[in-house]
Amino acid sequence: MHILLHKQYEHARLQSCNYSHLFRPKTRWEFVRLTMIIVSIQFTYAAETAFVSPILLSIGLPHTFMTMIWAISPTLGFFLAPLVASLSDQLRVSWGRRRPVLLVLSITLMLGLVILPHGRTIGLWFGDEDVSPQNMSGFRWGILITTLGLVMADFSVETTNGLSRTYFLDMCIKEDHPTVLTVAVMIGGIGGFIGYMLGAIDWTNTNLGEMMGSNEATVFGAVVIIVLIGTTTTLTSFREVPLGLLENDELLRPITKAAFEEEKRRQMNLTRVSSVMSMDSETAERAQVCPEECNQQPLNFKSFLTNLIRLPKALRILYFTQFLSHLGYLSYCLYFTDFVGREIFEGDALAHEGSQSMKLYHEGVRFGCLGMAIFVLSAAIYSMAIEKVIRLSSIRSVYIGGLLLNCIGMMLIAVYKSKLMVFICCITMGIEYATIYSLPFLLISQYHQKQSFNMIDGRCVQSTQTRGFGADISILSSMLFLAQIIISLSIGSVIDAYGSTTIVVYSASLFSCLAAFSATQIIYMDL
Template sequence: MAEKLREYEGLAGRWHSLRDDWRARRDAWREENPAGFSGWFKEKCFPTGGGPELDYSHIYRRKTTRELVRVSAAVMGVEFSYAAETAFVSPTLLKIGVEHGRMTLVWALSPLIGFFLTPVLGSLSDGCRSRWGRRRPFVLLMSLGVVLGLILVPNGENWGYAMGDQRPPEANYHRISSHRTSARSGPIDFRENATARGAVINETFAYDDDGDDDDENLRSFVPYNNSHPWGVLFTILGTVLLDFDADACQSPARAYLLDVTVPEDHARGLSTFTVMAGLGGFLGYALGGINWDVTFIGEMLGGHVKAVFTLITFIFIGCVAATLTSFVEMPLDAVEARAADVRSYGALDRRDADADAPEEYAPFEEAPPEGVEASLTSYLTSIVYTPPSIRILCLTNLFCWMAHVCYSLYFTDFVGEAVFRGNPMAMEGSRSRELYESGVRFGCWGMSMYSLSCACYSTKIEKLIAKFGAKKVYVGGLLVYSTGMLLMAVTKHKVGVIVFSWTAGVMYSTLFTMPYLIIAHYHAKGTFETTASGEEKISTQIRGLGTDVALVSSMVFLAQFVLSVCMGAVVSAAGTTTAVVAVASALAFLGAVAATQVVYLDL
C-alpha cells in the first residue's frame, strides 16, 4: 500500500511539475509577446525591423532534418487539398447538374490560366522588394486562394440556394450513394445515361426501392428542376481557385526552400519536400476514406464531404503557418545593400555572407553580366528567351507530368472498368454499377500506395544521386514507371493495381525532385550550358531562380490541359480505359528519352 501511495504521489508530483512548468513558459511567452499570437505570427513571418541590420546568419548554415521538414510543411498541406479535390470535386459537380462533357471544360480552366500566369508570378517573386521577403508573400497569397477554394467547393450548392437556386423537394426514397459523396439532392432518373450524368428531368418518374432491376415496388416522386446556376458558379469558382492556387503555391514554396538553404542542402531539402508531399497525399486519401457520416464530427459539420474539407482546411492552414514562420527571408533590398558591387538575381546572393557564416558554407558564385539590370522586365524576358538546357528540362517535365496526370486523374476509372469489369453507365444498384464502384474504391487504395511509395523513395533519392549520378536516377525513375504502367495494362489484375502503383510513387518523387535540383545546380554555378568540348559556359543572361522554377512547374498546367482535351478521344478510339495506363507508359518512356538530353553539368 505504501509503495502504491508513493507511486501515486510520484505521478501526481510529476503532473503538477509539468503543469507548473507549462504555466511558467506560458507567462514568459506572454511577457515577451504582449501583442498575442497574431502579433507573434506577424513578426515571425514579416519582421518590422530594417533589412540590413537583421541577423540572416541562419541562411548560411546547414539545416537540420527538423528544420527542413518545417520549411517543407506547406507542400504537405497542398497535397492534403489535392486529395480532397480529386476525390470530391467531380461528384460535387455532377450532383449539381454539371454533365461529364462540360466538366472537362471545368478542369481545363485552371491549367489554361496557370500555364501563362505561373511563370509571371515566378518573375514577380524574383523582383519582389517586400520587407517580408520575396517568396513568402506569394506563398501566403496562393494559400489564401486555396483556403477560399476549400470553403467554396463543399458549400457552393448551399450558397446557391441562398442566392435563389430552387431547392429539391423533400422526398423519402431508397438510395445507393456514390463512393465519393455522402448525399445526392433530389430523385434519381434510371433511364439511359441519366444517372451517369447526375441529371434529373422535369417529369414524374419512379425508383426501384428494392435495388434490383425489376419493376416491382416502384415509388413515384414529385419532379423538380435540377438547375443550380448560382451553385454551379460558386462550385466552379472554388474548383478553379483550389486547382490553380494549389499548383501555383508550390513554385514559391520550392524557391523559398532553395533560397534559405545552402547548396549542400539542396538535394536533401528537395527530397524532404517530396517526402512531405507524399505523406500529405497518403494521409489526405486516408482522411477521405473514413466514413465521417457516422461520426459526431460529420453530423456537426454537415456530412462527409463538408467534414473532410473542413478538417483539411485547418490542416492546410497549420502546415502553411509552419512554413511561413520557419525562417526569415532576406529582402531584396538587404541583399543589394550587402552586395552593392554585385547585383543579385534568382537565388539569394550568398557571396557577401554574414561575418559569422562558417567558411565551409561560403555562398556560391553567380556572375550576372555587367551593365544589365536585374529588373522585372529582364525576368519576364527570360521566360521567352530560355537557354536550351531549360527548354529540354521543360520538355522532359511536360512528358513526366502528362504521364502522371494520366494516372492521377483517370486511374480509378481504369480500375473500375478494365480491372473490375464494371460499367459506370449502368443503373445504380445493378451488378455492373456495383462492380464499377468497388473498382473505384479499390483504385483509391492503389493511389494511396503510390503516395506512400513516393514518400519512401524520396528518403533514398539523395543517396541514389550521390552513388549513381543524377542522370541515371532521372532516367531510371521514369523507366521504372513506364514499365510498371505497361505491366498494369497487360495484366489488368487487382494485385497489379497495388504493386505497380508503387512505380507511380517512384515517378512522382522523380519529377518532384530532379528538375528543381538541376535548376538549383545551374543557378549555384551560374552556368546553363556547356561548350562543344564539355566545358561549362558562364551565362550571359540574367535569370531568376523563382522564374525558372515556375517555368518548369508550369508544365503541369500544359500537361493537364492537353490531356483534358485529348484523353476522352483516345479512350473512345481505343474502346477501353486500358488506354489510360498504356498512354501513361508511352509518355513516361518519351520523358526518359528526353531526360538523356538534359544538361547535368557535374551533378
C-alpha cells in the first residue's frame, strides 16, 4: 500500500497543479483547516436550536403549526440532498466537484441566517400589524418571511453537513479517515459550545445587543461571520482533482482494495516472470494502481436512482439505525430550550412581555443554551477519545454503548426535572452525537474501500454494484431530514395532546433505545 501511495504522490506532485496532498498523511493543523466549515455548521445549529422555536412562538404560532414549519426544509432536503450529492459526484468544473456545491450552499445559508431573526420586522415593513402574539390573526408576512429564512438556513446547513464530510474523506488517505472524522466532531463541538454560550448571554443589556435590536439578531449576526470564515478556510485548504482529469489519469484515483490486490499479484509475478520487467513503465504504473476492471466512473442520474432503490442490506441497516438515532437526537435538540423554559423554570413563551412568566421562560431558554453548550463540549471531548475507546473494545460496543447511555440520560431528566439533570442528559447526548456523526461515516468509507457490503464466514464479499461514495454519504445524511420530517409533523400534536413538553425527552430516550437495538444488526466488517 505504501509503495502505491508513494508512486501516486510523486505522480500527483508533478502535475501542473500539485495534487500530492491527496496521497500523504495530513498534519493536525491541516485537519483543523480542512474541517473548519464544521465550526460554522455547529454555530448555525446552536442558533437554530436555541432561538428558532422561541422566534416562531413569538410570532403567534402554536406548537402544532410551529413544528410543521420545522418539517418544510427537511422535506425538501430528503428529496433534494441526495440529488445535490449526486450532482457533486458528476460536476465538471476546474475547481473540483465538492467545493463549488459547498460554496453555493454556504451563500444560501448566510442569506437565510440574515432573514431568520428579522422576519417579524420585515413583515411590519410589508404591512403587518404590530400586536402581541395573543392578538395576531390572519395572514402575516412575518410568518412567511421567517419561514423562508428558516428553510434556506436549515436545508443548506444539513446538506452542507453531509457533503462536507464527503469532501473531507476525498482529501484524505484511508488511514486518515478516522482521524479527520474525529477532528470534525471535536472542533465542531468547540464551535457549538461557543455558539450556545453566545445564546446563554443576555445581549439586550449590552451596546452590541442594543445596536442589533435583540438577542436573536445579535447571535445570528455573529453566526453569519463565523460561516464566512469557516467556509473560506475549508474551501481554500486543499484543491480537488477535476473530474475530467480524474477520469483520464488512473494514478490520481484513490487506491481501492482491488487495486491493492492487483499490486500484490504483480509483485509476486515479478519474481516469477521476467518478461514483466520489460513492460512499459508508464503502462505498468497505471495498470497496477487502477486496473481496467476496477475503474469507477461517476454515476449518472439513472444509476443513482437505481442504487437508491437497490440498497445493499448493510447500508439499509446502517441507514435505519441512523434514522432512529436522529429521531432521538432531534426530539432533544429542537425543543430542549423550550422544555427547560417551560418544565424546569415554569415559564410561559406566550406570556405578556415583561411579565414574571416571560422572564422565567427566557431565563430557562438561556439555561437550556448553557446545557446544550455542555452537550457539544462533551461531544468534542468524547470524540478525542473515541478512537482509543474503539481500540480498547470494538466499534460495535462503542456504537451500541453510546446509544444506550443516552437512552438512560434522557429517561433521567424526564423523571427528575432539575437543573443538575439538564447537564447530565446533555453529556449523554454529547456522547451519542459524537458516535452517530463519526462511526456511520467511517463504516461507509470502509464499505467503499473494501468494495464490499457483506461478509460471509468472516470474509468480505466483493460487490459488483457501482455506487457513488458521495451519494451514499448523502443518503446517510438524509436520514436526518427524514427524522426531522417525522418529528416536526408529529411532536407538536403529541405535546398538545400530552399537555407537557416532557414528552420530547421521553421520545429521545425511546428512540435511542431502538437505535441501540438496530445497531446490533450492523455489519462492522473487520473494524
